Amino acid sequence: MTATLQPDLAERVGMDPAFNPSACMNCGICTAICPLGLRHLPREVFAYVVLGMEEEVLQHQEEVFSCLLCKLCEVSCPAGVHITENVRALRHYFDRNVFRLQGR
């Protein structure tokens, strides 16, 4: 468990106003339906983003980059979470802050 929370994490991850991990109501449909059987993405990782738990987000790099962006979860989500766009925003965050890709 991380010692410091970062309240501005969601703001730093989000690329545009469509970024809406806080719309998730943790119903679990996405987890049940995911063809890859991803266990932590979307809902748990989205919750870490909303709660500012950056360390936990970073620990889920493999799931963030394994997601097929297939949208099966998104068309089934009752809360209208923009799951694939949110996952892309998380990748962008890794690219910039972990892999240091931007501005090279």
Added chain:
Amino acid sequence: MPLATSDTIAILADNLRLRKSVLPIPAANAIRWTEGLHLRRGGDTVLYTGQMYQLIPYIEQLVAAEERLGDSFLAGFTGFGRQVNRVLNLAGFMAHPSSAERSVYDRIPHNVALLLRRAGVDFGSLFEDDLYSGALIYDLGVDEVLAAHARTVYEVFQKYEVKEVITIDPHTTNMLRSVYPTFIPGYELKVRSYLEVLAERGFGPTRRLAGEVAIHDSCVFARYEGVVDAPRQLLDQAGLTVREPAHSGIMTWCCGGPAESLFPRRAAEQAARRVGELRAVAGRAVTMCPLCFVNLEKAAEDVIAIEDISDYLLRACEGPEGESDGQL
């Protein structure tokens, strides 16, 4: 593992930025599909491949190398390769598919051109200026590189004064129709997939291919672009009975392809599950995306025959009029 993922993304992004493709391929091979078609250069309407089909045999060569190297196909070039790749196209040294390996992927855009001609569509090609769309870089979230590339592609369309683009695969369709407008203010281009164009205009089949095929919808066509009815309508006009697997249409199952560049084993597992679903409803399956085709075909082995939809449609236009003799 984290290093390999970051290096893979860096190499792909550098290639797009420096060489206009994630995996630069020889220009002669990118335009081989146009041979014998006598297409005009440019014009109001162009058939645009985004190099998607042509890229597949090269990607497969790299994936084969991955199987020797580790979990990410460029893992063997970690760190060092990332630097070298900026001045030298590493992929050029690794990927040399044979002409036989390339021919199936050259055939599909060629098929599409023949089908559009039958439908009376007037179109040209951009030949070597038909650039990769950047779909993989967009998926990997490298938006700054994608934004610059999208502008380059759009400038090519403007240079040729193109008004309408007919695409082949779902990824290029999605990029040009739905993604580019979010990056380029004032973007104006009509974009339709050839399946939509043929469904609207008819493609004049001369015989009915009696038989059953399991349909594998592309996630991107079905859920991003709403292309669900057109392929069913066309297959029906070709005389085929379309069998729907457990997951189909808007609820289709992914072939696993998008995981291939970073996690090929996960991609293969998903493809095997999907082949099982398709096999449960028919002995043949039809795809409409090059990534679906290659991923499912590798998993299919001998249990199911996978073909691109353009192969079926063109076969329904060849040979004598009437019913087929049961041969698909």
